[in-house]
Amino acid sequence: MRIGFDAKRAFKNFTGLGNYSRAVITALAEVYPENDYFLYTPPYKNHPLLTFSGKKNITVRTPSGIAGLFPAWWRTYGMKTDVRADGIQLFHGLSAELPVGLSSKTRTVVTIHDLIFLRYPEYYKPIDRWIYTKKYASACARADLIIAISEQTRQDLITFFHTDEKKIRLVYQGCDPQFYNDCDDSEKALVKSLYRLPGAYALYVGTIEKRKNLLTLVKAMRRLPSSLHLVVVGKAAPYFREVRQYVADHAMERRVLFLHDAPFRHFPAIYRQAQVFCYPSTFEGFGIPLLEALNAAVPVVAARTSSLPEAGGAHSLYVDPFDDEAMAEAISKAIDDKPLRRQMIDEGLRYALQFRDRQVAENIGNVYKELL
DSSP states (O other): OEEEEEOHHHHHOOSHHHHHHHHHHHHHHHHOTTSEEEEEOSSOOOOTTOGGGGOTTEEEEOOOGGGGGOHHHIIIIIHHHHHHHTTOSEEEETTSOOOTTOOTTSEEEEEEOOOHHHHOGGGSOHHHHHHHHHHHHHHHHHOSEEEESSHHHHHHHHHHHOOOGGGEEEOOOOOOGGGSSOOOHHHHHHHHHHHTOOSSEEEEESOBOGGGOHHHHHHHHTTSOTTOEEEEESOBOTHHHHHHHHHHHTTOTTTEEEESSOOGGGHHHHHHTOSEEEEOOSOOSSOHHHHHHHHTTOOEEEESOTTHHHHHOTTSEEEOTTOHHHHHHHHHHHHHOHHHHHHHHHHHHHHHGGGSHHHHHHHHHHHHHHHO
């Protein structure tokens, strides 16, 4: 089979959508080596995470000639010529987009991660909402099948776009394999020293934006022993100022550590030295950080919202996202109740197995086979 991908995110984005794209491409190339995979992307720079590009069954296509001067146009309108020339039988838009004008002989799949821009329009500029709505709706209408990465996203597609549920396939995503195995002691010591990690800490990983609701977690920390610190890993959005002001007003500067630029390769060692992982987000398309924590053998406390129970499993603890008292109680239980803690870790590791790359690849492969 000759399979094509809109691979821009795989080459250009080194967080969520990029991680998903690279994981899918790599896993499919390894699980189904008999296929030929074509990655269509605007010009890119080499990066250590682009390990998949050297595989024998992977070919990278970038725009040539005049099209190279207009990569955005090529990705939407010009790519169809290259797809046709390569004899692509199935084309997969990995990040909610499909090129216009593909041949009817090429079957199409598109992955939709979330519709947060419709659920929380106040977080987006009007022009961005309009563009996203147009792109997503068009891709969903033209795709032969749609992959939703959570039941929450599946329901949102039906609610907001009135998508025929017969077109939607639920295929959960996974997390980076670097979280699967324990770090050696030297790596942990290096990371602990580099970032001056405290002896005991709760961990949050994610952009510091209003939707992710970090302030409730900070408030919960005030109800917990001062020996427990909070480590926050993520880029700062404007909401960060509100969180930082609360930290300052309540003299918590020594209890809350912000790491804005930690490289992804250090994340496993940061996770594995945490006592608990906390995720108070009010809405997520899936919630990969929960899966990273489960694989890293860290108990999870999260908000009882959207897709988070799907990502965290029944063994994790969930609370109302704005109830800091309940969040503090859950954190305390996850740390101090030793039998419960052991159960959360063991069941979490078992639950996470269903999201491993091979399983994800097989699930996506089944969608492809259904079409072809």
